[in-house]
Amino acid sequence: MQRLYDFLRRHPTWVDSFWAVVLFGLSGVSVMNVNGAHDHHGTVAAGMAVSAVLCVVVALRRRFPEAMLLLAIATGLLQLVLDVETLLADFAMLVITYTVATMSARWASRLALGVSLGAATLAQIRWPAQHSSFLGQVAIAAFQTVPFALAWVLGDSVRTRRAYFAQLEERAARLEKEREAQAKVAVAAERARIARELHDVVAHNVSVMVVQADGAAYVLDAAPDQAKTALETISSTGRQALAEMRRLLGVLRTGEHQESGEYVPQPDVEQIDELVEKCRSSGLPVDFKVEGTPRPLPSGVELTAYRIVQEALTNTRKHGGPNTGASVRLVYFDDGLGLLVEDDGQGAPHELYEEGGADGQGHGLIGMRERVGMVGGTLDAGPRPGGGFRISALLPLKPAH
Numbered sequence: 012m013q014r015l016y017d018f019l020r021r022h023p024t025w026v027d028s029f030w031a032v033v034l035f036g037l038s039g040v041s042v043m044n045v046n047g048a049h050d051h052h053g054t055v056a057a058g059m060a061v062s063a064v065l066c067v068v069v070a071l072r073r074r075f076p077e078a079m080l081l082l083a084i085a086t087g088l089l090q091l092v093l094d095v096e097t098l099l100a101d102f103a104m105l106v107i108t109y110t111v112a113t114m115s116a117r118w119a120s121r122l123a124l125g126v127s128l129g130a131a132t133l134a135q136i137r138w139p140a141q142h143s144s145f146l147g148q149v150a151i152a153a154f155q156t157v158p159f160a161l162a163w164v165l166g167d168s169v170r171t172r173r174a175y176f177a178q179l180e181e182r183a184a185r186l187e188k189e190r191e192a193q194a195k196v197a198v199a200a201e202r203a204r205i206a207r208e209l210h211d212v213v214a215h216n217v218s219v220m221v222v223q224a225d226g227a228a229y230v231l232d233a234a235p236d237q238a239k240t241a242l243e244t245i246s247s248t249g250r251q252a253l254a255e256m257r258r259l260l261g262v263l264r265t266g267e268h269q270e271s272g273e274y275v276p277q278p279d280v281e282q283i284d285e286l287v288e289k290c291r292s293s294g295l296p297v298d299f300k301v302e303g304t305p306r307p308l309p310s311g312v313e314l315t316a317y318r319i320v321q322e323a324l325t326n327t328r329k330h331g332g333p334n335t336g337a338s339v340r341l342v343y344f345d346d347g348l349g350l351l352v353e354d355d356g357q358g359a360p361h362e363l364y365e366e367g368g369a370d371g372q373g374h375g376l377i378g379m380r381e382r383v384g385m386v387g388g389t390l391d392a393g394p395r396p397g398g399g400f401r402i403s404a405l406l407p408l409k410p411a412h
Contacts, residue, residue, distance in 0.1 A: 023073050031070035038062040038100035057093045061086055062100035069103045072110045077119045083107050084126055096138050104130060105162050112166025113173075120170075124163045131155035207378050211318050215286075215325045216252035220245045222293040222328060244292055279313035280305075280341065280348075283320050287339060290324050296336040297324065303343030312406045315382045316341070316350055319390075322379055323352035323402045330400075331356025347388075348406045355399040379404075 019026050042058040064086045068079045083104055090098075104127055111123040135155070227241035278286075287299040308316075320339055327337045335356030342349035376392050379402070383390040388406040395401040 024070070027072060028070040031066040034069060034100060034102065035062055035066040038066070038098050041099045054095065057095045058098055061090050061093075061095050062098055065098075065100040065103035069106055072107055073114070076107070076111050076115045080107050080111050080115070080119055080123055080126075087126075087130055091133060091137055094137075097134055105158055108159055109162040109166040112163045113169045120163070120167065124159075127159035127163065128156045131159065207318075207382070210378065211321055211325075213252065215321045216248050218325050218328050219248045219289060219293045220252075222295075223248070226294060240292075244289070248289065277310065277314050278317040278321075279310070280308060280316050283317055283339070283341065286317070286321055286324070290328070290337075293328070295324065295328055295331075298336070298338040300339070301341045301343075305343060308348060308408060309386075311386050312348060312408065315386050315388070315406060316348060316404075318382055319350055319379055319402065319404055320352055327352075327354040327356060327400070335399075344408075347408055350402070350404040350406070352402045353395055353399060355395075355397075376402075 039059060039062060042055055042062065065083065068083045068086070072079050087101075087104065090101075108123045108127045112120045115123075223241040223245045227238040227245070230241075231238045284299065287297045290297050324337060324339075327335060331337075331354050335354055337352065337354040340349070340351040342351070376390075379392070380390050383404055383406065386406055388404060391401075391403045393401065
C-alpha cells in the first residue's frame with residue numbers, strides 16, 4: 012500500500028488524468044440525458060467539446076496551472092457564447108481555482124478568485140432559474156459562489172502552510188551548516204591548543220635533556236656516578252616527552268582523545284612540584300612555595316598554571332645565563348589562583364621572551380597570554396628590578412555549577 016502511495020505521489024499527472032477521464036465520462040452521460048432527445052442546435056456536440064477541454068484542464072492542472080486557468084476562463088466564455096448550460100465538467104473551474112491558489116503566482120491566484128466568483132453570477136444571469144424571483148436568483152448566485160470562495164481560501168491556506176514548512180526546512184539547513192562551521196572552528200581551535208601543548212612539551216623537555224647531556228659530558232670522566240644520574244634523567248625526560256607527544260599527535264590524527272596506557276593525562280597543579288624537581292636536577296636552583304589552602308581547581312586553570320610555570324622555567328634556562336636561580340610561588344586566593352615566577356639571571360631582551368626564544372620559533376609570552384586569556388585571567392611579564400625576569404599571573408576560579 013505504501014508503495015502505491017509513493018508511486019501516486021511521484022506521478023501526480025497520472026492521478027489527475029484518471030479523475031479527468033472519470034469526470035468526462037460522467038459529464039458526457041449528463042449531457043446525453045439532458046439534451047440527447049432534443050438536440051436541435053448541436054448542443055450535445057458543443058457540450059461534449061466543452062467537457063473535453065475542461066477535463067484537459069483537470070488533467071494538466073499541476074503541470075501548467077496558469078495556462079490551464081486561462082484555458083478554463085476561455086472555455087467558460089465560449090460556453091456562454093454557445094449557450095451550453097452548466098455542465099458537470101464545470102467542476103474543473105473549482106479544481107483549477109484551488110490549484111492556482113495553492114501553487115501559482117499571486118496574480119494568477121487573484122485572477123482565479125475573481126473569475127470563479129463572477130462565473131456563478133454570469134451563469135445565473137445567462138441561464139436564470141425558472142419560476143424564481145429576482146431575489147431568489149441573487150440568492151442562488153450568492154450560494155453558488157460559496158464553494159469557489161472556500162476552494163480559494165483552502166488553497167491559499169495550503170500555500171501558506173507549505174511556505175512556512177519550506178522556511179523551517181531552510182532554517183534547519185542553515186543551522187546545520189552553521190553547526191558544521193562552528194564544529195570546524197572548534198576543531199581548528201583545539202588543534203591550535205594542541206600545537207601550543209606540543210611546543211611546551213618539546214621546549215621544556217628538550218631543554219632539560221640538553222642541560223643534562225652537557226653536564227654528563229662534563230663529569231663523565233671525573234664523576235661517573237653523576238654522569239649516570241644525568242643520563243637516567245635524560246632517559247626519563249625523553250620517555251615522558253615521547254608519551255606526551257604520542258598523546259598530542261594521536262589527537263591530531265584522529266580528532267579524538269584516545270584512551271591508551273601509553274598516553275599520559277593532562278598535567279595539573281600538583282605536578283608543578285615534579286616539574287620543579289626536574290629543573291633542580293638539571294642544575295637550575297628553584298625555590299618553590301605554596302601559599303593558601305590548596306583545593307580542587309577547574310581543569311583549564313590547572314593546565315594553564317602548569318604550562319605557565321613550565322614555559323617560564325624553560326625561558327630561565329635558555330636566557331638566564333650562568334649561576335641563575337629561580338623562584339615559583341602559588342597563592343590560593345578566595346576567588347583566584349596567583350602565580351609568580353622570578354629569576355635573577357642576566358636575562359635576554361624582552362622581545363625574545365615574546366617570540367619564545369632567540370630563534371624566534373616558539374610561542375613564549377604570546378602563548379602565555381593566550382592561555383591566560385582563555386580562562387579569563389591576567390598576565391604581567393617584564394624585567395625585574397635589580398635584574399632578572401618576572402612573570403605574574405592571576406587565574407580566576409569559576410564556581411562549579
